[in-house]
Amino acid sequence: MNKTDVRTLQQYLRENGTYSGKLDGIRGPRTRAAVGATLEAHADTLPEDAGTWSDRRRTVVCLQLACRERKIEVGPLDGLWGPQTEYAADVLATIHRTGKPPVPWRDQTPLDVNPNGWPREAELRQVLGSPTRKPPMVVVPCPWKLALAWDLNTCPTGIGCHERVADSLARVLDRVYDHYGPERLMELGLHRYGGCYNKRRKRGGTAWSTHAWGIAIDWDPAHNKLKWGRDRAHLAGAEYDTWWQIWEEEGWVSLGRTRNFDWMHVQAAKP
Ligand SMILES: [Zn+2]
Structure with missing residues (x-):
């Protein structure tokens, strides 16, 4: 006490x-x-x-x-x-x-659907090719203003991702924008973009990161650090429920919602 x-x-x-x-x-x-x-x-x-x-x-x-x-x-x-x-x-x-x-967070079970047929992480190499080759990329425009999380004066106009996930990402971004609107997105810190394509291995691991295929995106990393759980991570808050629901309806996976770490990260691959 x-x-x-x-x-x-x-x-x-x-x-x-x-x-x-x-x-x-x-x-x-x-x-x-x-x-x-x-x-x-x-x-x-x-x-x-x-x-x-x-x-x-x-x-x-x-x-x-x-x-x-x-x-x-x-x-x-x-x-x-x-x-x-x-x-x-x-x-x-x-x-x-x-x-x-x-809000009873244990009841907020992440939706587990896969309408776009995202591969499992273990099969990414077979399905999308070697992570050491740069994937075929498309820039998906973002309907709200983004700022690089580590350099807020740099404002990318879109998200460069694997062409395989581009249409789905565009749908997600449109729905998010319709739901929250530009001001609320800014308040929620969802303009702080933490990057998508990045040829690297998992932090704290040896396997290739889903970022190496351009199928994962990080959001507001400063307030959602890798090891933070739902008691600290901003993106675990109830005000982001719809945000996650929109991603999950397209089959994307939040590591925060499924494993309670790396709340910044969302990926188009099943763990
Ligand atoms: Zn990530």
Whole structure:
């Protein structure tokens, strides 16, 4: 139980009228008194020996009560700080902050369809040829203004990719533009283009990268670093759900959505 959790508890105590102090995340005397009053009011729902528990354990059980009142699954009211209580406290904090529970990311299973018949990564060499030869390239114009992620003053007019994926990429870009519009795309950082064709091996691996065939694109790499998971990567946010859905409907694969790393990367090949 950290300061944020104590603050969440204090906000609950304030809402139920037992606490009028600061939301400072400190278990001081006023917080302890408010916890005491709240536990007394709910004595019938608590284990009989709860009166003998330590201050810390009574604070935890009070936060568990707060979660239960909001219908958050918190497990037994035992005053013990386990993973279920910790997660429930996070949910309660999100409700306090936004008025809504967090978006259930585990339910957002990536769509797995393949309308364009993208190859599997393991067969890329057979299907598209050796990655050491430059692939047949086409530049697909981008309907919104792009800027190179590492040099924002350079604004490519399109994305150079393998000719095999060009039509699909054009459809994706059009749909994305129709959905979000230029201003929102800029706000979301989707103008920060991280490159497509690049004759290189996988970072942190020995196999050829899908970039070497010009069938993968990186977006906003500074805010979606290779090893970042959904807790840090911008592109994991709920505001990008439609973005990913549009790619996935064309069979493209997000490594972030399927494996929770390299959220910048989307590819026209099945892993
Ligand atoms: Zn990439």
